[in-house]
Amino acid sequence: MKDIRKRKTEHIDIVAKDASMDRRKFYFDDIRLTHRALPEINLADVDPSVEFLGKKLSFPFLISSMTGGSDEQIRTINHNLARAAEAEGVAMGVGSQRVMFSDPAARASFELRAAAPHALLFSNLGAVQINEGMTISQIRSAVDALNADALILHLNPLQEAVQPEGDINFSGLCEKIAEVVRDLCRPVIVKEVGAGISRADAELLVQAGVKIIDVAGAGGTSWSRIEAARSGDPSLGELFQDWGIPTPQALRELSDLDVTLIASGGIRTGIDMAKAMILDASLCGMARPLLTPAMESVDAVRAVIQRIRKEFVTAMFLLGAENVEQLKGNRSLILSS
Amino acid sequence: MKDIRKRKTEHIDIVAKDASMDRRKFYFDDIRLTHRALPEINLADVDPSVEFLGKKLSFPFLISSMTGGSDEQIRTINHNLARAAEAEGVAMGVGSQRVMFSDPAARASFELRAAAPHALLFSNLGAVQINEGMTISQIRSAVDALNADALILHLNPLQEAVQPEGDINFSGLCEKIAEVVRDLCRPVIVKEVGAGISRADAELLVQAGVKIIDVAGAGGTSWSRIEAARSGDPSLGELFQDWGIPTPQALRELSDLDVTLIASGGIRTGIDMAKAMILDASLCGMARPLLTPAMESVDAVRAVIQRIRKEFVTAMFLLGAENVEQLKGNRSLILSS
Amino acid sequence: MKDIRKRKTEHIDIVAKDASMDRRKFYFDDIRLTHRALPEINLADVDPSVEFLGKKLSFPFLISSMTGGSDEQIRTINHNLARAAEAEGVAMGVGSQRVMFSDPAARASFELRAAAPHALLFSNLGAVQINEGMTISQIRSAVDALNADALILHLNPLQEAVQPEGDINFSGLCEKIAEVVRDLCRPVIVKEVGAGISRADAELLVQAGVKIIDVAGAGGTSWSRIEAARSGDPSLGELFQDWGIPTPQALRELSDLDVTLIASGGIRTGIDMAKAMILDASLCGMARPLLTPAMESVDAVRAVIQRIRKEFVTAMFLLGAENVEQLKGNRSLILSS
Amino acid sequence: MKDIRKRKTEHIDIVAKDASMDRRKFYFDDIRLTHRALPEINLADVDPSVEFLGKKLSFPFLISSMTGGSDEQIRTINHNLARAAEAEGVAMGVGSQRVMFSDPAARASFELRAAAPHALLFSNLGAVQINEGMTISQIRSAVDALNADALILHLNPLQEAVQPEGDINFSGLCEKIAEVVRDLCRPVIVKEVGAGISRADAELLVQAGVKIIDVAGAGGTSWSRIEAARSGDPSLGELFQDWGIPTPQALRELSDLDVTLIASGGIRTGIDMAKAMILDASLCGMARPLLTPAMESVDAVRAVIQRIRKEFVTAMFLLGAENVEQLKGNRSLILSS
């Protein structure tokens, strides 16, 4: 119990303080968009709102899963994020709730529904825990703590492989995910944590009944590097720090599958978001850039979200897209070189 | 009125003093031309002159639209540019004349016909102003002030979007441009201001009856960055500072349309001009490099134009082109790699 | 005799002390692998072992041919390498045994079978020596000294060409290699020393009956540069320091031939190894990174091998490969760009 | 007369002292050659000799045209080059002999036959001088001064265009060249001086009866930059300093024409030479790298030539080419990427 608590605060510390944990690969910069000198719309009329799982969002933005635990600072982070999500009308995922099972005091950090009564909230658990004995009733209790709109199961084989205490049994996991999809009465989203979901993975997940995938690709936060910083011998984690599928490439590989896509991993601006939407994403997640603001205040988080929204709306305007449907999957907006 | 005056001098100051406003992307450098060791012509016989809208130019050069207003310095700039245009036999566009409507004292800065009786002079107005109530008679008065050979309507959605006081209603603008084309008894040129005219824009403009388009693409002066420097919060403008279609790429995309093309945006040498002409431009515009000389004297402006003409003539000679027709659209002069 | 002894210790000194002898071209970095978020295996079950020439290896790793001689330090290096090979279950090649023929005291440095009773051990001789009079019985004595599982004949025309005392008669060598293949009762492996085996070379070798080729391509240790450092006039060796076929490219060119491939030349990590195996290698060799550890102790060598094995196993896990067969030649694991 | 003398020594000074006159573009580095681990030849048997215009050369090397004049230093340069050419069995071209016509004292610098009785010697004149009144009998006297094996006519429109006193009438020159080809009883070689002969030029020259073309492409010495340094206003010459067709590209464009090709412009090593021969050159010229040695002594020039020959022979050996025929035009030696 101590261990898992200590790990969480260590993660937060490393990510917040060491800029090299964000790999800053800017993979989206390789995509160049066309420009409409004659957008034929009024910027004031641009409507960036979307509906996701039946709830309306002010724009397709997700505060990606980060943390949770009994620590005071961690509780503050989650509440600041939740209040910002509610105020700004965006979605939010919490960090892994596994800590709840061993440390009941951690539950409070996930009880965010009061702070965000209308927001789209996602529970989060590591899928590999099912192989370590996590039960469906534990999963349900995690979802209940948040009264979540959906459950995110994350896949993190690289993160587990490079940490000494890692849970490394990923065998037969897909079948277990299929069972959760069948038994849980909430939608299940599957995501990576920064190395990307490949075509082969996505095909398995679709067969397992998963309807929403967050590619969480390479280019932004590197969990391999974070675990390297925590370990006595950083060499393995550093070698694999840029392993994985770049986010835009993961989106391209999955775009013709019958699944709803979320983009995350290295998204840093509203222009990146527009590019991800053009590559068929329905929602765009950001994690690390929100961590330091969340340590500060609700307003600091809101300021970041507002900035990104303004950038996104500006990009929509300059692409002549009055609403998100005109953007989504519209490859003609990519400037071929 | 104060506002618009203040803005104009601010623009001039920022552009003249801060070199990073010119993005120096040198997109034309990616194009390599062939060389004729046997040009079979006499350099002394190379004739760079062209006719444009019925007037003869010493070479296909346009002093691109920059400024205008009641300020002393601004009047000087415009008069220096006009006298240089007359002396060197090149075309000149003035900056936006909207200021005239609120500040009658600004009119003098546009009354350049006396200084340039034979030069090709272009009026300039922002097309979006039509959506803000600008009338056809105001447009006519702008053209009359210069006794202009043509009217330039500029499209600047990015510039407007990143400035706090921006005019951002670009809806239905194309139809309004079509009306101006029909009602005004002068040719109408449509241009961007540094983000480029896309294929889709150009197709709309051609349908609206526009016969001349200045692509004014990305690579040179960045209005997004200029407005960023003026605003309290530069982040939006800086994010979009390199947004847009690079000038050579914009030319390529429009080259098979039935429209006369002007190239501008990052053109800095006579070699760039030759490349633009090979990509089907009929005229090449330059703005920023003429600003500082224009603050100084007519001769300083003339010296720049003479240098560019000499470079252009040298390039024609080395390409074996005795006249501009042999250059224009002649893709065989591009060295394939 | 003095000469050849002196040369060997000079080589060791230069390679160990001057980092620029390793060209660090990282040619494998251009290949990007896919990632399996759902590997569907247990990392603990990943089995990196292979069989090569009837012996089992803990993973497909070869300590590439480096040295041998009567010098104390050189004997220590070879014994440390041999003991590490035995302990870690990997293959080992010795350096050229030609020195044995002129300096009988050198033999002891090759008598490694006692130190490595179960390890796969390879003898090593320069093929060009056959043209200089080396006999089949000398070759047999070299193989006997080690009780080797196979004989490596190395081809090093660049190294010979840039050294003053080089053996430069490579004419008719292929036929002589064919004779050795016929007459020796051990398998014959042919390798380069850092410039690569080309398609044309490999076709000749296959016709000569060679069944195993180590491409030993460019990108890692540069013998041309090493000989440059030894010579009075370094210019020739430095000019050719990066001459040759990059290791991944050599693998690609030979992959459809009916021959067992060994990859070496610039392999530095377990990820490089995984890439080489995907490009059809059956074994991966590393030389220079093991030299300094071998000057120190058996444990220092073992630590390097263990690190590489852990990296290789991690890569297998993240590619969803439970055993090496699932990796070898599996081009679907390469992420196309 | 003074003028032309002064210009020659100025050129020599600028080229010798200012390293930036050599553009060091290393265009040949983009071509990667294959490597033969099994060359199947003896390096001692590699024969780099060729025949050119009926004379045997020790290898296909040409000391490219540089200078001539009445100045003491210039005479020394030419005599050192000629003696080195004789001793090393290579070809040599002199610099432009036009100076002879106005300054008879300059003739001695071209009377090199005594110093090089067996060497292949080339006269040199600017083709554009024919348009300035140079007669066929003047041309003959130039050839006679050297008792030259052939006449080189150089084409230098860029050099002439950027110098104030330039001869810029290149009209109808091809027909005049055809007349010289018809009337002179020696072979006529046409070359550029560092900007390259294009496909279109070469087709005209072939029609004019020219049988040998030296592409003299871009990448090495830049005459535009040299003239810039001499002029009061360097801007034009500097703008055009890298204008022209890179030498390897010029060779590729001309390779299927029925003409003998000489490669020059940025050739700096024997590896560059091997690449040029593979791209169908029959001879390779080098100018600037020989200038400083020629100011020093015959032996200094010979040392450079010997170094290049050794590099060339080494490359032939590693490509498995026993003689130059096996190299010339053999595209299979290029490693495709």
Ligand SMILES: Cc1cc2nc3c(=O)[nH]c(=O)nc-3n(C[C@H](O)[C@H](O)[C@H](O)COP(=O)(O)O)c2cc1C
């Ligand atoms: C501090 C921190 C903690 C994280 N914890 C989790 C987690 O518990 N569960 C999860 O699915 N992803 C977690 N992630 C991964 C993110 O949700 C996201 O997939 C990844 O960081 C890529 O986004 P980014 O580049 O915008 O940071 C975490 C990321 C950060 C920065």
Ligand SMILES: Cc1cc2nc3c(=O)[nH]c(=O)nc-3n(C[C@H](O)[C@H](O)[C@H](O)COP(=O)(O)O)c2cc1C
């Ligand atoms: C100081 C300055 C003021 C400008 N004002 C106008 C304007 O009023 N109207 C217009 O159409 N373009 C205006 N432009 C844009 C230019 O006409 C041109 O399209 C753009 O700057 C790209 O050219 P350049 O890279 O050569 O500067 C202005 C440019 C500058 C540098």
Ligand SMILES: Cc1cc2nc3c(=O)[nH]c(=O)nc-3n(C[C@H](O)[C@H](O)[C@H](O)COP(=O)(O)O)c2cc1C
């Ligand atoms: C110090 C040293 C000595 C070597 N001696 C030999 C040798 O005697 N025989 C041989 O076939 N290769 C020899 N090699 C070449 C290696 O076996 C290998 O092909 C090459 O170094 C590329 O691997 P690397 O980049 O991992 O060093 C030697 C390499 C080194 C570094």
Ligand SMILES: Cc1cc2nc3c(=O)[nH]c(=O)nc-3n(C[C@H](O)[C@H](O)[C@H](O)COP(=O)(O)O)c2cc1C
């Ligand atoms: C100092 C100097 C003088 C030259 N003079 C002549 C000349 O008179 N005639 C000529 O055809 N080329 C002349 N050239 C050009 C060379 O012959 C050659 O085409 C060019 O320099 C490219 O070769 P490089 O890169 O090896 O110097 C001269 C070059 C140099 C460096």
